[in-house]
Amino acid sequence: MKLIKNGRVIDPKSQFDAMADVLIDGQKIIAIGQDLSQKGADIIDATGKIVAPGLIDMHVHFREPGQTHKEDIHTGSLAAARGGFTTVVMMANTTPTVSTVETLIEVLSTAAHENIHVKSVATITDKFDGQTLTDFEALLKAGAVGFSDDGIPFADAGQVRKAMQKAVAFDTFLALHEEDPQLTGVLGINDGAVAHHCGVTGAPTVSEYSMVARDAMLALDTGARVHFQHLSAGESVDVVRFAKSLGAQVTSEVTPQHFSITEEAILTHGTNAKLNPPLRRAADIAKLIVGLQDGTIDVIATDHAPHTHAEKDQEIIKAPSGMTGLETSLSLGLTHLVAPGHLSLMALLEKMTSNPAQVLRLDAGYLAENGPADFVIFDADAVRNITDDFASKSSNSPFVGEQLQGVIAYTICDGEIVYQG
Incomplete structure (x- = not known):
């Protein structure tokens, strides 16, 4: 058993925020309360720190x-644990792409050896061809949590509609x-300048928000659950907000860098x-922040892309697009959203725990008795210098x-310490 003592426990799902102790037995939370004790339990002192999912x-x-010269599942998992993540979802733009049951099983078998939860989407179309839909049924049975051709936008609206109907x-x-x-x-x-x-x-903003508008309306038409990745343009936020007001089952994410x-x-x-998409203007950031505040943007996700x-x-x-992001994500949220007063700490954590769990339909992202013993424990006020000494292969x-x-x-997954700072 482990007993986390004296921390400020924050659970966005229940909106619980209080000084409390947490008792863990194996992979489950046994109790959350005041002045807990348990003979023989390993004590984790969280004095002055936040205890969150x-x-x-x-x-x-x-x-x-x-492409393991850039990263592999093991080093990516180490980076995730160091960043406070206990669950991650891998994109499918590997070589080969995760378009078949065989490749998915290979990826998930490797991931099963890690000490955090590593999941994967499968591709929407075979080898990202934009036309041939993959075998959704077989891939879901093999463990895919969803589908994405991330990195390759759909040019053919008809195929998008068919994919949504299949979803x-x-x-x-x-x-x-x-x-x-x-x-x-x-x-x-x-x-721009x-x-x-x-x-x-x-790449102009219209290249993003025009496609968001098209696919938001297709989502409305089909009733599909559609998640818009890494919004960067202010107008995209407006479009998603409008689509939600019409009843479309759409969600969206923003990266810390954006x-x-x-x-x-x-x-x-x-x-x-x-x-990809590119960093935009201050005016776009202002709209992204409003989207986070009013719930238009549901999720903060890193788009961790090592090179x-x-x-x-x-x-x-000639240089490829992308940046490594798992080890700086929480700090960027604290620095650029919480410290200036744009979001409360509860709201930030909601975008990084319970909300993505809801989109993915995972039993994760919350703290409750009999719930999963997955935690991040951090000092929200301490300042650190970012160096290139990342757990990731890339910097x-x-x-x-x-x-x-x-x-x-600390990062704790299934009741075990997987990272200690």
């Missing part, structure tokens, strides 16, 4: 199989990356700030060198 990230790239038939959800390739120049850079300074035409820094980061951090130094150390047009982050709030003391 283990964080959930529904959008990570662990690069296995086929309804099998009671699952689609996660969509929305960037119309016909409206973009160089991916990864906002089409910074892109023009770099001598390129970038609510923390603007396109100007390209000028100071180079290719480490090149992302090697060699891959990033190229001219801006492609524009936040290296920054000072951010939040230091994780």
